[in-house]
Amino acid sequence: MSHPSVVTIDSRSAPRTLFYGDQLMDVDLPTGSRVVYPKPPLTPVKDVDAAIRYAIHHPYNSEPLYALLKPGMKVTIAIDDISLPLPPMRRPDVRERVCTIVLDLLADHGVDDVELIIATAFHRRMKEFEVRHMLGDKIVDRYWPKKLYNHDAEAPDGLVHIGDTSEGEVCEINRRAAESDLIIYLNVNYVPMDGGHKSVSTGLCGYKSLMAHHNPRVMRDCHSYMDPEKSALNTSVVRMGRVINAKKRVFTIETTINNRMFDRPLEFLAKNEDDLSGPERAALRALKVTLDKTPQPLRQAIFQRVPSPYGVTGVFAGETEAVHVHTLKKSYDQYLVPVVGQADILISGVPYISPYNVNAFLNPLLVQVMANGYLFNLYKGIPMVKKGGTMIVLHPCTDKFDNEQHAPYIEFVHRLLPETRDAMELHKRFEKKFASNPAYVKMYRSGHAYHPAHAFFMWYWGEAGRQHLGRMIVVGADNEYIPKLMGWETARTMDEALRMARTTAPPKPEILALHVAPTMMTEMFAEKPAKGLPGASEPPPSLG
Amino acid sequence: MPASYFDVDGTLVSTNLVHPTLYYMMRQETPLHSLGKLGKALFRAPLLAYAELQDRRMFNEMLFMSYEGTSEDRLITLAEDAFKTVIKPNLFPGAKDLIQSCVDRGHQVVIVSGALDFLMQLLAEHLGAHDVIANKLEIKHREATGKLMRPVVAGPEKAALIRDHAKKNGHSLEDCFAYSDSYSDVPMLSIVGHPAAVNPDRRLRQLASTYHWPIIKLGDAA
Numbered sequence: 001m002s003h004p005s006v007v008t009i010d011s012r013s014a015p016r017t018l019f020y021g022d023q024l025m026d027v028d029l030p031t032g033s034r035v036v037y038p039k040p041p042l043t044p045v046k047d048v049d050a051a052i053r054y055a056i057h058h059p060y061n062s063e064p065l066y067a068l069l070k071p072g073m074k075v076t077i078a079i080d081d082i083s084l085p086l087p088p089m090r091r092p093d094v095r096e097r098v099c100t101i102v103l104d105l106l107a108d109h110g111v112d113d114v115e116l117i118i119a120t121a122f123h124r125r126m127k128e129f130e131v132r133h134m135l136g137d138k139i140v141d142r143y144w145p146k147k148l149y150n151h152d153a154e155a156p157d158g159l160v161h162i163g164d165t166s167e168g169e170v171c172e173i174n175r176r177a178a179e180s181d182l183i184i185y186l187n188v189n190y191v192p193m194d195g196g197h198k199s200v201s202t203g204l205c206g207y208k209s210l211m212a213h214h215n216p217r218v219m220r221d222c223h224s225y226m227d228p229e230k231s232a233l234n235t236s237v238v239r240m241g242r243v244i245n246a247k248k249r250v251f252t253i254e255t256t257i258n259n260r261m262f263d264r265p266l267e268f269l270a271k272n273e274d275d276l277s278g279p280e281r282a283a284l285r286a287l288k289v290t291l292d293k294t295p296q297p298l299r300q301a302i303f304q305r306v307p308s309p310y311g312v313t314g315v316f317a318g319e320t321e322a323v324h325v326h327t328l329k330k331s332y333d334q335y336l337v338p339v340v341g342q343a344d345i346l347i348s349g350v351p352y353i354s355p356y357n358v359n360a361f362l363n364p365l366l367v368q369v370m371a372n373g374y375l376f377n378l379y380k381g382i383p384m385v386k387k388g389g390t391m392i393v394l395h396p397c398t399d400k401f402d403n404e405q406h407a408p409y410i411e412f413v414h415r416l417l418p419e420t421r422d423a424m425e426l427h428k429r430f431e432k433k434f435a436s437n438p439a440y441v442k443m444y445r446s447g448h449a450y451h452p453a454h455a456f457f458m459w460y461w462g463e464a465g466r467q468h469l470g471r472m473i474v475v476g477a478d479n480e481y482i483p484k485l486m487g488w489e490t491a492r493t494m495d496e497a498l499r500m501a502r503t504t505a506p507p508k509p510e511i512l513a514l515h516v517a518p519t520m521m522t523e524m525f526a527e528k529p530a531k532g533l534p535g536a537s538e539p540p541p542s543l544g
Numbered sequence: 545m546p547a548s549y550f551d552v553d554g555t556l557v558s559t560n561l562v563h564p565t566l567y568y569m570m571r572q573e574t575p576l577h578s579l580g581k582l583g584k585a586l587f588r589a590p591l592l593a594y595a596e597l598q599d600r601r602m603f604n605e606m607l608f609m610s611y612e613g614t615s616e617d618r619l620i621t622l623a624e625d626a627f628k629t630v631i632k633p634n635l636f637p638g639a640k641d642l643i644q645s646c647v648d649r650g651h652q653v654v655i656v657s658g659a660l661d662f663l664m665q666l667l668a669e670h671l672g673a674h675d676v677i678a679n680k681l682e683i684k685h686r687e688a689t690g691k692l693m694r695p696v697v698a699g700p701e702k703a704a705l706i707r708d709h710a711k712k713n714g715h716s717l718e719d720c721f722a723y724s725d726s727y728s729d730v731p732m733l734s735i736v737g738h739p740a741a742v743n744p745d746r747r748l749r750q751l752a753s754t755y756h757w758p759i760i761k762l763g764d765a766a
Contacts, residue, residue, distance in 0.1 A: 410756040438645040439740035439758040
C-alpha cells in the first residue's frame with residue numbers, strides 16, 4: 001500500500017489543480033497516474049522562546065552558549081537572508097526570536113562588540129523593510145545599518161583567507177566574522193540542502209570559495225541537492241566548513257519550520273482534490289477565477305505580500321555537524337513522502353516564487369531553476385523520473401525580469417543563452433568576464449541586484465536535471481522563444497504535452513505528478529523496501 | 545584589454561559645466577572684471593537655456609565664451625583650487641569605488657567630458673583614471689579666445705572620439721564599457737558592448753530599461 005500522501009488517479013478522480021506561475025491550472029491526468037501531495041504540517045513547538053533557550057543551553061557537541069562568552073569579546077551573528085523561507089514567514093520571524101534571546105544573553109555577559117551580518121553571499125542585499133520583517137523593529141532600530149548589514153562578497157579587503165581544503169578549495173569568509181572571537185550562525189532550515197556547513201562557508205564567502213562548488217562539474221554530480229550524502233555540492237561545502245570550523249569558533253543555531261505555507265482560508269490548496277468539501281471546492285473555483293481575471297502585478301502583490309503562518313518545529317544548537325543531523329531529521333520528517341517506482345513522465349506545476357525572487361517577478365531563468373533545479377531535485381534516493389525520461393512543467397514563461405534585482409540575468413538570457421546552452425561552455429567562455437562587469441558588480445554592492453555570477457549559478461543549478469532528463473515540455477507558455485532558449489518543447493495543454501511525451505516513452509508510461517506548493521519531497525525507492533515503507537509521520541529509514 | 549569610458553557631469557559628480565565656469569568668472573583679476581563677466585553671462589543666459597534644449601555642443605560653445613580673455617596662467621593656476629572647491633566635494637559616493645573596480649579588472653579608464661581638459665586631468669589623477677578626452681580652450685597670445693578647439697566633446701561627437709580612442713589603443717568596442725547619466729550620451733553608450741546608465745535622467749532611464757542596460761545609483765552609499 002502506498003503512502004497516504006500518494007494518490008492514484010482513477011476514472012472518477014477530479015482534475016488536479018496545479019500552480020501555473022501565479023495562477024492555477026486544472027489538469028486531467030490519465031488513470032493510474034500517481035500524484036504526490038505534501039505531508040500535513042508537523043505540529044509546531046508550543047513555546048518557541050523556551051525551545052530556543054533550551055537549545056542554546058543544551059547544545060549538541062558544544063559547551064552552552066553562555067559558557068563561550070567573555071566580557072569584551074568580539075562576536076558576529078550571521079543570519080540567513082530573505083531567500084528563506086518561501087514566502088516570508090509571518091512576524092515574528094523565528095530569526096527575530098532567536099536573535100532577541102541571543103542578544104540579551106550577550107548583553108548579560110558583558111559582550112557589547114556585536115555585529116550582525118546577513119549572510120547573502122552573491123544574493124541581493126536585503127532592503128531595510130525586509131530586514132525589519134525578518135529581525136523586528138527593536139533589533140533594526142538598534143543595529144541597522146552600522147552594526148547590522150548585508151555581507152559584501154566584493155568589498156575590497158572584505159574577506160579573509162582562512163585556509164584551503166585537501167581538494168584545493170579556497171576558504172574565505174567575511175573579515176568581521178573572521179576577526180571575531182565567536183561566530184554565531186542563525187539558520188532557518190527550509191529544505192534539506194540548507195544549513196550545516198553551507199551556512200558560514202557559503203553565506204559569508206566570496207567568489208573564490210563559491211567557484212569551488214557553484215560550477216557545472218559539481219552540480220552535475222548532485223543526486224540530489226536535497227540528499228546531502230549524494231550531493232557533490234554538499235561534500236565540497238562540508239570540506240570547506242571543516243577548515244573554517246577548525247580555525248574559527250562557530251556556534252550554530254538551526255531552526256526547522258513546518259510546511260504551513262497557506263493560512264486556513266487557502267489550506268485546501270495542499271489537499272487532494274477528491275477530498276475537498278463543498279465549500280472548499282467552491283473556494284478553489286472562486287480563487288482560480290479571481291486569479292484568471294486579476295492583472296499580473298496585482299496577483300504578484302497578493303501572493304508575495306501575504307506572509308506564511310509557518311510553525312517552528314525544532315531549534316537545535318551547538319557544533320555545526322552535530323546540530324545539522326537533527327535539523328535534517330526534522331526536515332525530512334516534514335517533507336519526505338516515500339514513493340516506490342520511478343516515473344517515465346514527471347509532471348509539476350511551477351509556483352510563483354523561488355528563493356531568488358522575493359518581492360520580484362519569477363523571470364525565465366528562475367523558472368528554469370525551479371523546474372530543472374529545485375523541482376527535479378525534490379528527491380532522496382533515486383531520481384523521480386527515469387534517465388532520459390520527460391518532465392512536464394506548467395508555467396507561462398513570460399519574458400519579464402525585475403530590472404533592479406535581476407539586471408544581469410537579462411543579459412545572460414538574451415545575449416548568452418542564444419550563443420549556447422552548454423553549461424560547461426558558458427562557464428569557460430563567458431562566466432569570468434561577465435561576472436567582472438563593474439556596472440553589475442556595483443549594482444550588487446550598492447544596489448539590490450544579484451551578483452552577475454549568480455545568473456550563471458542559476459543555469460548550473462539546473463544542470464543535474466538537464467543531464468538526466470531526455471525532454472522538457474512546458475505547458476501554457478505565452479511565447480515560444482523563451483522555452484526554446486531553455487531547450488524546452490511547448491504544449492498548449494496537458495493532453496498535448498502527454499501525447500508528445502508518450503512518443504518517446506514506453507507503451508504504458510508511469511506518470512508521477514508533484515502537487516507543489518507547499519513544499520515536499522519524495523524518498524524514491526526502485527522497488528518496495530523489504531521492511532515496508534516509512535509511515536506518514538515516521539522519519540525515513542536512513543535516519544532512523 | 546577593454547576600456548571603460550566615463551562621462552563626468554551627473555555621472556561621477558553632481559556638478560555640471562556651469563559650476564567651474566562660474567568659479568572662474570568670480571575670480572577675475574579685479575571684482576569689476578568679475579562683475580563684467582557675470583553681467584555678460586546673465587545677458588546670455590536665455591540663449592544658453594535655449595542652446596541646452598537644442599544642442600549640447602552649441603551650449604558648450606556658448607558657455608565657454610565666458611573664458612574669453614582669461615590668461616592661460618590664470619586658468620592653470622586656479623585649476624587646482626577649482627577642482628578642490630567645485631568638483632571634488634561633489635563627487636558621488638561610490639564614484640571612486642566604481643573607477644577603482646574598473647582599474648582592478650584591468651580596464652583602461654578614460655574620462656570623457658565636455659568640461660575643460662585641465663580640470664578633467666586633475667579629476668582623472670584623483671580617481672586613478674588613465675586617460676582624458678575633454679574640451680580644450682583655444683589659446684592665442686597666452687589668452688583664452690573663448691572658443692573651443694575642434695572636435696568639441698559633446699553629444700554624438702563623444703561616440704566618434706571613443707571609437708577613435710578605442711582603435712588607437714587596440715580595444716574592441718564590443719568589449720568596452722561606457723557610463724553616463726544623460727540621454728544626450730546615448731550615442732556613446734550605444735557604441736560599446738557594455739553600456740550602463742548611472743543616476744540616469746528620465747529619458748535615459750526609460751531607454752536603459754527598454755534595452756536592459758544596467759542602471760546604477762552612485763548616490764547610494766554602499
